[in-house]
Amino acid sequence: MSFHPIDCLEVPLDKVQITDAFWLEYQRLVKEVVVPYQWLALNDQVAEAEPSHAIENFRIAAGQSDGEFYGMVFQDSDVAKWLEAVAYLLVKNPDATLEETADQVIERVAAVQQPDGYLNTYFTVKAPELRWSNLAECHELYCAGHLIEAGVAYAQATGKNRLLEVVCKLADHIAQVFGPENGQIQGYPGHPEIELALMRLYEATGERRYLDLTRYFVEQRGTQPHFYDLEYEKRGRTSHWNIHGPAWMVKDKAYSQAHLPVALQKTAIGHAVRFVYLYAGVAHLARLSQDQEKRDVCQRLWENMTQRQMYITGSIGSQSSGEAFSCDYDLPNDTAYTETCASIGLMMFANRMLQLEADSRYGDVMERALYNTVLAGMALDGKHFFYVNPLEVHPKSIQFNHIYDHVKPVRQRWFGCACCPPNIARLLASLGSYIYTRRDDGVDxxxxxxxxxxxxxxxxxxxxxxxxxxxxxxxxxxxxxxxxxxxxxxxxxxxxxxxxxxxxxxxxxxxxxxxxxxxxxxxxxxxxxxxxxxxxLPMPVTRVKGNPLLRHLAGKVAIQRGPLVYCLEQADNGSELHNLQLPADAPFKLIAGSGLFKGKTLLQTQGTRVNSTQALQQPLYSFNSPPAQMQPQTLTFVPYFSWANRGEGEMRVWVDEG
Amino acid sequence: MSFHPIDCLEVPLDKVQITDAFWLEYQRLVKEVVVPYQWLALNDQVAEAEPSHAIENFRIAAGQSDGEFYGMVFQDSDVAKWLEAVAYLLVKNPDATLEETADQVIERVAAVQQPDGYLNTYFTVKAPELRWSNLAECHELYCAGHLIEAGVAYAQATGKNRLLEVVCKLADHIAQVFGPENGQIQGYPGHPEIELALMRLYEATGERRYLDLTRYFVEQRGTQPHFYDLEYEKRGRTSHWNIHGPAWMVKDKAYSQAHLPVALQKTAIGHAVRFVYLYAGVAHLARLSQDQEKRDVCQRLWENMTQRQMYITGSIGSQSSGEAFSCDYDLPNDTAYTETCASIGLMMFANRMLQLEADSRYGDVMERALYNTVLAGMALDGKHFFYVNPLEVHPKSIQFNHIYDHVKPVRQRWFGCACCPPNIARLLASLGSYIYTRRDDGVDxxxxxxxxxxxxxxxxxxxxxxxxxxxxxxxxxxxxxxxxxxxxxxxxxxxxxxxxxxxxxxxxxxxxxxxxxxxxxxxxxxxxxxxxxxxxLPMPVTRVKGNPLLRHLAGKVAIQRGPLVYCLEQADNGSELHNLQLPADAPFKLIAGSGLFKGKTLLQTQGTRVNSTQALQQPLYSFNSPPAQMQPQTLTFVPYFSWANRGEGEMRVWVDEG
Structure with missing residues (x-):
């Protein structure tokens, strides 16, 4: 298998050199901090972090170490995403030591591959006889997808085909196992990812069978009789996940966008990451197979997602339960799930829609997700991460009210389910491929x-x-x-x-x-x-209003300048941010940040604050009270992406207009 | 055992005749609809209602029927509360048929009593060897408490001592089983109720040992080494409830107010119903044992609960998880739990605090809970009930966003956990005992x-x-x-x-x-x-404002007239209630209701609505848009207690002030 890119509208990373101050700092951070830090995390060498065990799982599965598999059924994908990030780094930052480390990991991955091509540490260690028996719940194709992406990236970056060959063998095995023929499994993944990965593999190799397999997975999805039910019966109704009741992933088919065939889907629904990963793959397939119907589906779903169900920060998934979309115009700020990975997936979907056609609807959202939620997902130190990115945080209530169980008021060192940190690393390291779209007749x-x-x-x-x-x-x-x-x-x-x-x-x-x-x-x-x-592109401080159907935004305003959404933090404005009001006509000053905010522009204006100095002595409710006493207060807004870098405190994006 | 009331500051129900139109209608409803309807429900004869099986459980436990126990471990209490409601009805409404039915139920209850006095259908049918082995989780003392209340009420109402004798035998058995001596269990209930019941039994019989047992339960609570842990180990770490993880009721001791001794508790915490039931008992004990320290605890906790954690509707419990309080000033309107039973318990607690001392702080809250949440718990037809009483409902989002899983937009016919409906019945039937406090030197x-x-x-x-x-x-x-x-x-x-x-x-x-x-x-x-x-008591339409620390009420106003909190409903005001604004100076008109609202006063004023007719065509976010287009709209407010009697629709108590 060799590297023969076709029809790729991304500019290869070796042809893009990022030069601006804002992003060079992130490039440095990814290279010097994030990737080395995550290597330690994957090897369980970060104190006070959730254990990973992901590298050790590969050792065990390769027979190089004793011990038990530990972690999520999709733990392999963290290693794959790290390898992918390393690949992107190596394009512009030759680093023999890092490359050697990566090569060793790749050898370990290769050593886990079974003679028939199968590759997954969880099933190899825990239950080899159960492989491919639980697609709805068990992420084998998801992990394969991430390995495929890593294999493509590593070959592009280093010219070394070792991992590419491994993942092609894996993909070929999958193509044998899945398909319409007798003896094949008529299935598809519970967690989409392999679709977009196989399209990348097709682009990288020119091997049409990978596109065909993608199409099979996409077109088989959601058909009747339902594959999830068939395999559930076949394996004797066993279930891997019981968080929301026995076999809920099998039963709640919309959770994984498998409730209907893709061609019939009309709204962004279910698990937000699965949704954007799936439709990134579908959009890629639509372009490379000139499939107008699939393109129409992508546009329709894009429109629903971004015009009915997306936060101003370019984040999606308004509820914790199922890490999922809710319904049109239901966008609570404080209980939002808005996973970092979902905004990364949104960028991937957007980039593929841009490749279908230059349309600022896609570019605007890609930019919004990047400069706000994706960047907010990582601390300025590169070592702490948000999984959940709410638009309003009240730390004390988070401790006591369980509707906030998923919300952390400060970024964490790592997660038991650690999908987000390496996803940020690979996104930032590959940012060069999002800037331009290469066309036969020009450049977007x-x-x-x-x-x-x-x-x-x-x-x-x-x-x-x-x-x-x-x-x-x-x-x-x-x-x-x-x-x-x-x-x-x-x-x-x-x-x-x-x-x-x-x-x-x-x-x-x-x-x-x-x-x-x-x-x-x-x-x-x-x-x-x-x-x-x-x-x-004049960048006055801009007041953003929500559509009148967004009930959580009634009477509220958000502040944006350029692509950056701003927020109020307790560190600058004191607590009780709900008592601050921004007059409709208040003029803003730009402030050059210092310290943590060096090089960043902060915004200041004169607002007001409801006087609450006597509140603890006042009754809970008061009758026919005089209008609230207001006092002037300087309001300082910081870019949303940089919030929570000064310890725990209140934050809100949407501010009462007074 | 005979009926010798002592020190009772409640006026006996036979000495109070309710005469006013508002409450006579409820008295009629309880007698003609609620109690007969609930009898059918307890016998599983209501179509489309959740099954109860509660009467059948008694038949089975008495050996009068074959079959399996069905329902909650505390299913018996529904029968006890129904009997208690019947007792109150019979005081003023002699009804030979109803009394005969009740007598038969009482005979069935008596037939379940074991020779030693033990009485509980769940353990008798399912696991007699496990009785008293899981106080933290299994509600035996809770069920006993409700039976005791019924026994006291039935004796007072009818002069028949059959059930009183049964429950005295049960209480005496409990007094033997529990206590500080060797061979006794040094425990107390996971769900308080028996404390207030034993105090009623003490009042009814003059038998001091019931007061002593109450004191034992109250003073033993939360001491170390912790009883829940000891019994957990003793029974081999088995657990009845796993909703929030294995043995969570054992581990989360604050859930049942057992994290600290009562004397050291400072905030309303944990399961709201347990909290008010416990402190109703403690207040009763404090009065009848002249215990100033316990009285101080009650006052301190009352203050925290009502001045930090109570909704304007007199409801408590701001989160679904654990049906619990959250923290000071955290009172979300839409995700509130605010169980009907908690407001009933709040009235019981308030009434006992009033008996300690006439102080309008207690009476005001008792009135607020009664006229708003307790009445809202039942439909105007007497046959549908709310368990959860939010202050803001958006039905479409309830369907899709799981933060609302506990919220129903319309009242239900019955519940798998059916504590609320018979609790409303007994509260309304005994309302006469809340109006006055009898003192040696006068009347409050x-x-x-x-x-x-x-x-x-x-x-x-x-x-x-x-x-x-x-x-x-x-x-x-x-x-x-x-x-x-x-x-x-x-x-x-x-x-x-x-x-x-x-x-x-x-x-x-x-x-x-x-x-x-x-x-x-x-x-x-x-x-x-x-x-x-x-x-x-002049009753102008009153604007209520929240304490500035209540972040969910910033910029909002509620409308109250007299004791009644009002709300906006979609049926009168259209959908998108968040787009309605109430000008700060808008004068109100009183409107005589008709139809369902006959006899009720509705309120009207001129407000405004954000024009949203083009909203579906407008972008989700708009930049530097002109001020929202406002259009005048008549706002019609209905009493909160009568909401959701016209089908499903939006509702909100707190309205944007514009």
């Missing part, structure tokens, strides 16, 4: 991240040098380097939050009207070497 | 419920004839009938919601200042036959 610029990129267009090499101070400053400069004039299309996303974008082409203002299609300015011309685009 | 008037009462004071018979149109009308008239002039004290509660009470004594205005002590007007004089008090 989706994210304004300072970077030098080299793209093959019309057989020529086009270099773009994107610079600016995004997300803090409003001007983005894009300089072209080409060997000779080139007719092509540059498409620049106009963000939804920007009311009056301005574009200079070689210093000349361009009247955008007439050039904008689906939220992108599309400029088709003979470009010359040295051409310069200067896009100004 | 706690509730303004039209009634004729006959009270022995200073060896004389004092008749009071209370009349008025409460809770709709503001004037209460109290006429005295006495054979000869009598020096005594009449104490009238001045409700917290009333800003300017006025009192005429025989037509002459009395300057209240100087006569008010702890919220009661205390009038000590030689009263003459025919004296008339006319208390006017």
């Amino acid at each position: 610029i989706n994210l304004y991240i300072g970077s030098d990129v080299e793209i093959e267009v019309e057989g020529e090499t086009l270099r773009l040098k994107q610079s600016g101070g995004y997300p803090w400053q409003d001007t983005v400069k894009i300089e072209l380097e080409i060997a000779k004039p080139l007719k092509t299309t540059l498409a620049l996303r106009l963000p939804d939050w920007c009311a009056s974008p301005q574009l200079l082409v070689n210093g000349e203002p361009l009247e955008l009207h007439g050039y904008v299609h689906r939220g992108y300015v599309r400029l088709t011309r003979y470009w010359q070497n040295g051409d310069v685009l200067q896009l100004t | 008037i706690n509730l303004y419920i039209g009634s004729d009462v006959e009270i022995e004071v200073e060896g004389e018979t004092l008749r009071l004839k209370q009349s008025g149109g409460y809770p709709w009308q503001d004037t209460v008239k109290i006429e005295l009938e006495i054979a000869k002039p009598l020096k005594t004290t009449l104490a009238l509660r001045l409700p917290d919601w009333c800003a300017s009470p006025q009192l005429l004594v025989n037509g002459e205005p009395l300057e209240l200042h100087g006569y008010v002590h702890r919220g009661y007007v205390r009038l000590t004089r030689y009263w003459q036959n025919g004296d008339v008090l006319q208390l006017t």
